[in-house]
Amino acid sequence: MTLVCVKDLHKSFGDLEVLKGVDLDVAPGEVVAIIGRSGSGKSTLLRCLNQLEQHDGGNIEIAGQRLDAEAMAPSELSRNVGMVFQSFNLFPHKTVGENVMLAPVVVRGVNKQEASRVAREVLDKVGMLEKFDAYPAQLSGGQQQRVAIARALAMKPKVLLCDEVTSALDPELVGEVLLVLEALAEEGMTLILVTHEMKFAHDVADRVVFMHHGRIHEQGDPKTLFNHPRTPELRQFISAVR
């Protein structure tokens, strides 16, 4: 059984072909880390999965629902896919609690009490409950990112996409965010992460996918992939980031 099924995915920006036929299946509960140089197409792949970019060719199916060239209504897509961004993107004029409650109330029509209960639950999970009434500007980057994760979780997505979620953080704040993701992985959340944290990919991911020039160049379980890379490109990439 697969939750996310990507077949022969193509995407170009003008003359530049960024994705040149990507196939990827993700099982429920699986944690997939996508690594690769910048420009290899890994962020574009992630953004196609939630239609922030429209793919030009191929198929994407998530939880049995096909994403066609015709964009799906955002409310429909948000039942399946959640997203956490590199730059947090919390709503600056809303408190932590309001950030988390907004979409369930506005999009799903959940009543305020229930939304508040869910918000407290997910904020507790990321260790941010005590900041319920704080504004984003009063939080550190790591705290903001944890709230952003809670905000995505409040919509109860089947798969959570994480686009370089620690890249904008000061080094000492990276750990707290990775711990939250690790806990989510252990709980059985399906995660697809684009990441530069090789140690995290190695320790937490079930599978690591190496992208190169718009294709999946090599993939496998992390231990094998990192210790015995088969292709010279991956070997070079690993030695460059270590």
Added chain:
Amino acid sequence: MGLTLDFLALSPYVGELARGLVTTVVLTVVTTLSGLMLAIVVAYLRVHAATWVRRILGGYVELTRNTPFIVQLFFIFFGLPALGIKIDAITAAFLAMTLNLAAYTAEILRAGIEATGRGQLEAARTLGMSKFQSYRHVVLVPAFARIYPALTSQCIIVMLGSAVVSQISVFDLTYAANFIQSRNFRSFEAYLLVTLVYLLLAVGMRQLFLLVGRRLFAFRQGGQA
């Protein structure tokens, strides 16, 4: 120089002055609120509506911003009856001021909306919000926070500009001054007093906007935007 000031000559007309002041204040408060609401709608439609709607609204905004307010007022009050649309002076004043403020504010607001980060819109979208939901809940308040100083000035300009409605016989503050000096010929005193009242109104409005803004946009005080 034989000018001797006699402010006591104004005292029989306190009633007229009060009536004028109330009219000016009510005109300002109501048109500020209605103008802002209209501007919020216009600013949204100018981005998201069908092309023909966008064209019409663009025409309205440009027409309003490039013609004198007094001509707009005269057109509504004296011109429209030729089309069979007859409205009384105070309604014409409300209408002209609302349309005027809304056009300027829609344009100012557009700059505030365009400064919205792409990430904010993408976050709203991935959380399932429609364009309208994202405008209302994500875009609007920070956009207002950005343009608030310009907005404050625009509302004060409309309050001061409301003096023009005395020309279609609306009994506002300026009309009161005209009325008084035509009776007692004390134009210096009458206009000096009314000038001071307008000044106080403008200063008071600025303070009020500052206070309201501080409450409304408290989220900004944490540090970065």
